[in-house]
Structures are given as structure tokens and as C-alpha cells.
Amino acid sequence: MIESLSALLLPTVVALTGALMLFGKKDYFGAFTKGAREGLRTTVQLLPTLTALMVAISMLNACGIVETVAELLGPAADRIGLPAELLPLLITRPFSGSAATATYTQLLEQVGADSLPGLCASVIFGSSDTVVYIASVYFSAVGVRRTRYCFPVAVAIMLFCVFFSCFLCRIWFF
Amino acid sequence: MLGKIFGILCLLSLLAGILNGNAPQLGSAVLDGAGQAVEVLLSLGGMLCFWGGMMNVWKEAGAIQGLSRLLSPLLRRIFPVAAAKGEGLEEISANLSANLLGMGNAATPMGLAAMEKLQRQNPHPEKASAEQITLVVMNTAAFSLLPTNLLALRRAAGSASPYAVMGPIWIASLVCTLLAILLCRLFGAASQNPSGAGKKP
Numbered sequence: 453m454i455e456s457l458s459a460l461l462l463p464t465v466v467a468l469t470g471a472l473m474l475f476g477k478k479d480y481f482g483a484f485t486k487g488a489r490e491g492l493r494t495t496v497q498l499l500p501t502l503t504a505l506m507v508a509i510s511m512l513n514a515c516g517i518v519e520t521v522a523e524l525l526g527p528a529a530d531r532i533g534l535p536a537e538l539l540p541l542l543i544t545r546p547f548s549g550s551a552a553t554a555t556y557t558q559l560l561e562q563v564g565a566d567s568l569p570g571l572c573a574s575v576i577f578g579s580s581d582t583v584v585y586i587a588s589v590y591f592s593a594v595g596v597r598r599t600r601y602c603f604p605v606a607v608a609i610m611l612f613c614v615f616f617s618c619f620l621c622r623i624w625f626f
Numbered sequence: 627m628l629g630k631i632f633g634i635l636c637l638l639s640l641l642a643g644i645l646n647g648n649a650p651q652l653g654s655a656v657l658d659g660a661g662q663a664v665e666v667l668l669s670l671g672g673m674l675c676f677w678g679g680m681m682n683v684w685k686e687a688g689a690i691q692g693l694s695r696l697l698s699p700l701l702r703r704i705f706p707v708a709a710a711k712g713e714g715l716e717e718i719s720a721n722l723s724a725n726l727l728g729m730g731n732a733a734t735p736m737g738l739a740a741m742e743k744l745q746r747q748n749p750h751p752e753k754a755s756a757e758q759i760t761l762v763v764m765n766t767a768a769f770s771l772l773p774t775n776l777l778a779l780r781r782a783a784g785s786a787s788p789y790a791v792m793g794p795i796w797i798a799s800l801v802c803t804l805l806a807i808l809l810c811r812l813f814g815a816a817s818q819n820p821s822g823a824g825k826k827p
Contacts, residue, residue, distance in 0.1 A: 459774070461727060478686055484683050487679040488678050488682075491673075491675035491735055492671070492675050494678070495675070502663045503664075507656055510659030510662060512635050514639070514648060514652055515638075516643065516648045517642035520642060520645075547635075553775075557782075560780070565783040565784060565786075566790070570783075571790070571791060574776060575798055578776045578795035581765065589670075589738070591628075591741075591754060595745070595752075596754045598627070598752055599627045599759070600759060602754055602759045602763065613801075617798045624793065625790075
């Protein structure tokens with residue numbers, strides 16, 4: 453029910469905007485093309501950064517480091533209250549939405565969506581985002597080079613969020 | 627900073643690729659990655675144009691101003707400079723509401739529009755302003771009332787109760803977002819004072 457309602461959200465928003473163009477008195481389509489042109493400018497601005505970032509992410513996915521790190525750190529992670537199965541997700545999450553989605557799906561298949569690691573992974577997946585990707589896109593779109601304390605703070609919050617999510621799942625579900 | 631991230635990722639990947647015997651895949655990964663960048667950009671670019679246009683229509687109709695008036699008691703405290711300049715709060719409220727409603731695809735174009743407005747108030751265009759950082763960190767904390775993507779994935783994986791995680795997700799996102807605002811405020815204040823005294827940052 454909620455899912456189908458939310459699926460309707462975007463089309464409804466678009467249709468309402470269309471209705472505005474149909475019945476409104478102002479030149480709303482002119483406003484649309486003007487805004488869209490701004491979007492085009494931003495897009496062009498993004499390409500240089502995005503090529504570098506995507507090459508780096510693609511290399512990271514291909515080299516197998518995710519599996520290596522997960523194997524090495526697994527026992528240690530278990531000891532500090534972090535299910536070892538989560539590690540691949542934690543490594544890919546900050547960089548790439550599609551890679552994180554793939555690892556999340558694999559993880560759910562391996563351990564089950566309603567197991568403790570599966571639930572922890574779901575909460576982490578739902579309450580964190582692709583930190584590096586978002587920060588890169590946002591800053592390079594406006595030409596900011598020095599990002600100051602942004603990455604340290606964002607990564608610290610994500611780490612906190614990971615532990616907090618696992619803790620929350622333990623007391624919530626078990 | 628991006629240069630450092632790029633360097634670390636590439637060096638680590640090369641090292642790990644050689645150690646794992648995945649060196650052959652690395653070469654094609656480089657070629658794929660550059661191609662993927664254009665693919666991502668094409669889909670992102672379509673979205674940027676479309677939602678940028680949509681947002682401009684709502685602005686023309688006065689809907690975004692209404693939204694921003696609704697959120698302004700909150701946003702004024704988080705983004706005092708933008709509030710004082712009277713510019714950017716509309717885009718920020720559109721960005722945060724789109725995130726909240728789970729319209730992630732629409733949120734990015736609005737976030738970028740907000741970044742541009744904030745950039746106009748930025749005295750050092752090369753350097754991120756405190757409010758820009760706050761906006762980015764709030765976006766990475768991903769506070770969403772309805773993460774549709776996640777629910778669909780859980781359902782596809784055969785979960786008996788896809789929605790069971792909503793409570794913990796809301797609590798975790800809320801705590802992380804509040805922590806994000808707090809930390810950004812602390813760091814912003816700490817880094818502001820010395821440069822405000824006339825020292826070269």
C-alpha cells in the first residue's frame with residue numbers, strides 16, 4: 453500500500469506541474485526550459501571530476517580488495533559488535549550507490565533479510581549514503597577545491613551511524 | 627582532497643590487484659570506469675535538466691517560497707548566513723524535502739542548485755564555506771521517511787516484513803542528522819575564529 457502510494461509520488465508531482473503549465477497564466481514552460489538550461493551547465497561542470505572518480509571506483513571494485521579486507525578484518529569486527537558479513541557493504545557504501553546496492557542484495561541472499569546481519573545491513577543502507585560520491589559531485593559542481601573538514605566529519609558520522617545502527621538492531625529486534 | 631582520495635584509491639587498487647592476482651581485470655576497469663563516468667553523467671544530466679526545470683516552475687508559481695517559509699524557523703538556525711542574505715534557503719528546503727520524501731533523484735539537482743546559491747555568498751570560492759559543508763554532510767546522512775529503494779530490495783530478497791526496519795532507520799537517520807548539524811557547527815566555529823582574526827587560512 454505504502455509502496456504503491458510512494459510510487460505515485462513522482463508522477464503526481466510531475467503531473468501537477470504539468471497542470472500548472474496547462475492552466476497557469478504565467479509562462480511556466482519558459483521557466484522550465486530556463487531551469488533545465490541551468491541543469492545542463494551543472495552537468496558539463498561535473499564531467500571532469502566524475503571521470504576520475506568513476507575510474508578509481510571501477511579499479512577498487514575490480515582489484516578484489518573488498519574481499520581481502522573483509523576476510524582480514526572479519527574476526528575483529530565480530531568482536532566489536534559488528535557482524536563480519538557487513539564489511540563488504542561498509543567498504544562500498546561511501547563510494548558507489550550501484551556497488552553498494554549489489555553488495556547489499558548479495559548479503560541479503562546469503563544471510564536472509566530478517567537475520568541480525570540482514571537487519572543491521574538494512575538499517576545501515578537506509579540511514580547512510582554515498583559520502584564520497586555526494587561530496588565530490590556537490591563540491592565540483594560549484595568549483596570548490598578545498599573541502600576543509602567535510603570528509604572527516606562525514607566519514608566520522610557514517611562510522612558512528614554504522615555502530616549505532618547495529619546497536620539499535622540488537623535492542624530493537626532481539 | 628579529491629586528489630588525495632583518487633590517489634589512495636588507485637594505489638590501493640593496484641597493490642591489491644597485484645597481490646590478489648586480479649591485475650588483468652584492472653586494465654579493463656580503467657577503461658570501463660571512464661566510460662561509466664559518461665553513462666552516469668548522461669542519466670544524471672537528464673535528471674539535472676528535468677528537475678532543475680521543474681524546480682524553476684515551482685519557484686515561478688511560489689510553491690517553493692511557501693515550503694521554505696514553512697521550514698525557515700529550522701533552517702535559519704542551521705544556515706544563518708544564507709538566511710541573512712535571503713538567498714539559498716528556498717533551494718535548501720527543496721533539497722531537504724525531496725530527500726525526506728524519498729525522491730533521491732530529484733534531491734540531487736536541488737542540492738546542486740542550493741550549492742550554487744551558497745557559492746555566491748562564499749568569500750573564498752576555492753574553499754568550501756561552513757554552510758556548504760553543512761548542506762553536504764546533511765545530504766550524506768540521508769534522512770528519508772520512505773526509502774522505497776531499500777523496501778523493494780528487502781521484499782525482493784524474500785523478507786517476511788520489509789517494513790520492520792523503518793523504526794530503527796528513522797531513529798538512526800535522525801540521530802545522525804542531528805549529529806551532523808552539531809559537528810558541522812562545532813568545526814565551523816572552530817575554524818572560523820582564527821581566520822576571522824586576519825590570519826591566512
